[in-house]
Amino acid sequence: MTRFVVRRVISMVLVLFAISVLTFLIFQVIPNGDPAQRMAGRLSTPETVAAIRRTWGFDDPIWQQYLITMKKIFTGEVISYTQQVNVLDQIKQDLPATLSLAIGAGIVWFVMGVLFGVLSALRAGHFTDRALTVVALVGVSTPVFLLGAVALYFLAFKVQLFPNGGYVPLTQDPLDWLYHMILPWLVLSVLFIGIYSRVLRSNLLDTMNEDYVRTARAKGISERRVLVRHVLRNSLIPIVSLWSLDFAAVIGGGAILTESVFNLQGVGQYAAESIQRLDVPPVLVIVMLGAFAVVMLSAITDVIFALLDPRIRLTGR
């Protein structure tokens, strides 16, 4: 156990280091992306550009620039190139919207995915199952920004049932917050509901033929109890592990498209806008945060499963 944790932590640090270097390099290889020139603006003299370059250290070798930027990130004083605001402050300001979206949608897609999966499996081959299959397939085949735009058009513009995007902080007005989040939650969840219900359906159908399920039935336990305590409980393991990975990805910037369509002003949207401005520091921080969430949650999931299920052994990898 200790060995597993130590190896996971080392591996995580390595991955995060490599990701930060990679992100830094991606923006350094742009031939016409001189940040000093962009910061000085169009009508700038070569002197101002040179001065900016000196103060921001753009003349230093790349590795030195990288080290300085990383140091600033960890001391919390990293400043964005184009807006010249503290990146960490900006992220702190945007994080509530992203967390609201991720946590709410995570709950919605887990509950609905399990519900639809169970319904599908219980009615396998019948109308309900077929209909849910069609819905799941359409959900998996529709880009989330298209779905969001269509939903906004019909539900916020044609019928003014929901607000036209935007985010209201939970602390400011909980009801208004809920009102603004419902549509983004549902739209982001559709894809995942499609995947989860399909996976759970086939897991359930597989588990129903296990010997221990037959034993449980033979003992005379009611069908409902067999289903919930024996079949569903075991079929949920892969779903929960899938959920933790997807949830991490959504927190780590995976919800960019949903945030943009609904103009939630979250971390993902901040990343997308920063990338378009070729503003390296915010992108660097957000990408590292996202990768950290993914690596961290997958390690935690592995540990939890090892504790819950004695058949799973923890190895280095």
Added chain:
Amino acid sequence: MATVDSTVRAGATAARDADGGAAGIGPYRLALRRLRRNKAALAFGALFALIVVLCLCAPLYADRIAHTGPNANHVTDTVMVGGVSKDVVSPTGQPLGPTWHGRFLLGADQNGRDIAVRLLYGGRNSLEVGALATLLTMVLATIVGIAAGYFRGVVDGVLARILDLIWAYPVVLLGIALGTSLALGGIAIGPLQLQGNSLLVPAFIIGIVYIPYVAKPIRGQVLGLREQEFVDAARVGGAGPLRIMWSEILPNVSSTLVVFVPLMVANAILLEAALSYLGAGVQPPNPSWGTMISDGIRLIPSAMHLTFVPGAMLVLAVLGINVFGDGVRDALDPRAKVRLEERGEEASR
């Protein structure tokens, strides 16, 4: 002795008969046979094929029917619809809706470009990016997965770290970071020279991003395969690692690879649309389904056909290949399906 032999043979024939008919048919022929019985998968496969053919015929449609190109502006033109002359783009900037005639069949966009023509050309670009990205993913993932699983040890360690790196990097963020920087600068790695607006840029990005999703399962499968007796036999027979990987391991993972292809094409088309929506995919004025949708989204309230036409086409194409892909998977692994159906019966009681 002779009786035993013939009994064995009879038994083998009976087993094959149960699964698909005549004896001595290869697994792929059998799979094809099963696929042919799956009408829904075939219908959706045909839908996808139809969309591909239509998009390939884009120049023909543009030349013979619409009489315009994908990037030709007609902002100041008028067009006769049912005997009435109409502006392609009204003085207030409202683009023409569908005319259901040869010219501007599906309407025009805010630049006075023919939506139907752009839809077909855009489909060509989307499908091209999807196909190239899938090709890149499959080739690289197969090499990485087989090498990691076969050699294990240091090779596996290094490759697994690289896969972890790509996998932990937020997909869409990696895509737009690469896409934005490459769209500005292009790629210049040795002999590989790409312009920033080349279609190969999004194809390259998408191809790289999805490698771990294919390479990881392949690696797992190879880890099991390399311990099998036929691999030992080949090794004893003097085959080197390359030969074993090529002619012993590869054929055994090929069905997994085939199952991944439609899935990857669908995912690649969706990611291309997402990247284009964020301005990091196919670059304007080149059309693609994604760029067309993102151009139209701001104008949904006044001209919803700008979004709905390419959106519907995209969903139909991806849906078609998804359902077909499910059919291929069931055909290649019939036991999974039979299992599902048997248990489905039991469950429905």
